[in-house]
Amino acid sequence: MTEKPPLDSSEDRAWLGEGHSETQLADVNGADEAGDDRPAWDSKIQYVLAQVGFSVGLGNVWRFPYLCHQNGGGAFMLLYVFLLLIVGVPLFFMELAAGQSIRQGSIGVWKHISPKLAGIGYSSCIVCFYVGLYYNVIIAWSLFYMGNSFQYPLPWEQCPIDVTTNDTVKECAGSSPTSYFWFRKALNITNSIEESGEFNSIMTGCLLAAWTIVSLAMIKGIKSSAKVMYFSSVFPYVVLFIFLIRGLMLDGAIDGITFMFYPKLEIWGNVQVWRQAATQVFFALGLGYGSVIAYSSYNPVHNNCHRDALMVSGINFMTSVLASMVVFVVLGFRAKNIAERCVAENLGLLNLMMSQESNQPLVKLGWPWISTTDPSTVALADYRQWYSQHSSMMGPNITDCSLEEEMNKGVEGTGLAFIAFTEVMALFPASPFWSTLFFLMLLNLGLSTMFGTMQGILTPLMDNFSILGRHRTLLTVSSCGLGFLIGLVFTQRSGNYFVTMFDDYSATLPLVIVVIFETISVAWVYGTDRFLDDIEVMLNWRPPVVYKYLWKYVCLLAMVGLLAASLLRMVFKRPTYTAWNQNTVRSHTHTHAHTHTHTRTHTHTHTHRKTSFRNSLFYVT
Template identity: 70%
Template structure:
């Protein structure tokens, strides 16, 4: 039986006419029907470009620059890129579209969205908020590091180009045993301990940088999206300008072509490795920012007629393009670095050969044809040809100077940004300029992601607790202050180890669990077909039916498989971290001590616990009589139709303070459920 049009969805209604939140807000603050006060309208984006820049800025983060290139390098280059595209299309884009549509449809943050669908699901939103809080704590520390390196870049020569001057004719063993950039990172920047067990005092310089980072975030978000949206014009666009500059400069460097060829040479045999699939799926998952609630929060400020399907495709492919773009830049520069290291290796080996006597050189078959006493006249290619031709006949201490050996030493995360790439830039002419440009780019990448992460906390809380909406500035300043105070744990001398712990464990499993329940909620509890009906009502056209199959089966199975693979890896392989051994001047891999395993377990539990607690809370309220009566009809009435919500027409006194009541517009959302019941009653008659 064909359903009649819902009130508010007819052609004459505000929603059907395409009235945006901005248009509706014209009447905000006036008295509603019968003199009942109406809540002021929610914020809205100043323009579509602000919204797109915000979504791109959130999804395109530091991982695109220092994680994706490493995974490409580790997992077969071009083969990994093809696998990534496959998973992006089959899993990533549909889930990204789901979150965009849910936020825009219900016009609420993550807590309000899932509570509108069912009060039992409210814990999904709270879990997203907890994960965002954990991520914000350590992510701003990375921004603080970028601030420190940015400030240090305004020196000539750069402070990490050479080891410190010898004191009393004694060199700094830690620097000579590693490299100037490694020494500057571990000793001058972090002043790191040898293990996570050695706490140490606060690092005053890093504490100051962390305070500055939180101050920037606070000032940019003090007026919500109205202020952060304007910042996005710079923070989201500037990194692309820098990447383009680095790509042009990098392609002109000696060794850049070899680096890029090495990067994208496909090794399709790695597709048979389960771990490659797991890492590709995890990268798709985190690159798009699924599960944080930030996507939902940003899209909730859109007009309901906004084409969120087109946005999902656009942002996803911009994200992928950025990852590949950054990979080209990274490996062009690393190819240049590898060739320079190989040339230094040739000079070192020629020096060893020159120390042999003339008799030894004449009597040995490995005697080179080039002049070893003029190293500058010997090319890398000539040396390698001689070395490979003589094979084992050369002296033991003379090595093959192969640039590929250096390229195989993959680096990711902070190691890539603050050590490897920094070392390569120190070889550039005008190195301070390029260094300042690079760390300013990292700063903006981090800030744009940080804005989205904080929005994933603030928007749901303000939507669910109306008293917080009236004190938005206090909430923002208070959140940033708490974040700074708790974040001081990361500015200890062992703080880098805690950053690694939070990055590896506080978000990964909880976010996967959140997205699994999001998909279950929409595809099975609410119903994929009903959700597509809502989207059709909202956009005036129906998305392809393939989304129903993907949401119900493919995406859900993929996420469950990813969760299982991640759990198995944790259970069968004790968690480890990379520590810096000061005496040996090298990195070592250590197992987390028992207390640290307890901490990371608590982090995972705290982030995941709101989901079952939300279900339990709803069941208890039903049992105590605070919810509709038991039975199929009462349960069915819980699942609400999204697209009939008109937040700006809901009187204040129908919204419960404190977030314990029904979500805004819930009464109007239930029109579909009541209509269904009426149809069933008619059928029975």
């Protein structure tokens, strides 16, 4: 075997420091025989669960279904699979192979190719820290809701009574019980980001609990976090299947599934749909964070990382499909429920109108089976057909009741989890059980991704700085403590707006740029032929030559195109965030005059929605 040294081994030695092997990408025998003291996974299942747990996160549950629904259903899925195969899997395989062969975190891997590339690894660490700051806030919110689920009835089932007026609280009456509980009871949110407000003491406690859980799970590295992964990575699948089975029994479930899978092939000509699909592929696999590299660095050198790339990517996609089915059977039930309530309200108005004119309980307009006294006997389709023929005679108070219109109201992110889903679960028998199950699932999805995010910070630092490697516990606790202290900005009453800002701008562009430089480093600096030679030594077989062209051209051009599309979108679309106004009980769109400060001027644009579904985690894994 011909060993291929790094591009500048002398400079590399100086950077790596004492106690780190001058591992070459092809020097796999040395890695196996040296018997170094690097931690390793106890079993292959631990490693797979860790990679799946990191890549399968909240975005699979509340981002992918929304994109699928908004962008052509089954047609979007086909486009997603296409981009997953030609961009996602090759880049994921590249990170797995690099980490496994060099057995270093992200800093060490790219510095090994050339010390001048170490900045790629440091950039990954910084982005991981940014993401971890606000991602743990979502875990804190899940803890809060899970704690409030041990009540009957659930506290968001109905509006509270104002003790001073002995009437329903005005803010709740003007929106909905679930919206009121989210914006006022959970967040106690201000009207804009400029009004910071005091700290939310309950959310501060939940955030402290979230960081404590992460710290305890990470304190002994993969030896401790891997044990937690057995539960945190598997439990969400159990819950998703339970919800799917329960959801399929609901009225309106089939309507939801049909709505989800109905293909609209014309979307393939829309550039923005391609951008959204590529972005989802990119972030769903967790590329650029350094966590994939960190996890694979603890593998045996001869592990089949190519099979792992295909398996984890496949599981990730199937999880997105499963989650989409769960979301749409639930939203189908919700839409059917809202439409039927609409029919009942309209028939009640008709009955009132008719009682003022005659005692005839039936509408004599060609549809004698439209009973105004018993709405339960009126099918939604019959009402809509009747309305289509007689709406002009009924006046503005009698409205159409469209299930499709309700389904068309795209719901994602926190709007899906903390408003739409809580509304539906309040309708279930034994609602506290279902609510607890749902938020425990969100908690575990968040934690498994958070473990990977923290590993993307800790592993490179401990590999690169021997003094930090000798004080793992102190580094872990200090990192989590610092994350909690900085994260207090998110527990202000205006904290939700900062979460939205961080989500939209802290990770998207940096991660795309990081992956572009990763691809250039492997494909053009180190060389694809050389890299494939190293992989051949590891796997004892050579990957298909198509990877050479995918890495050198297709993936790189796709990432550059995604970067360009994202930059153009930022240039032509001014940054906005949606705020909740307590006085008008409506969501408002705030447009920033500047994008680099947190205190900005803004304009208000009233929307017609009663609840804000915009506050969402678009690009988290």
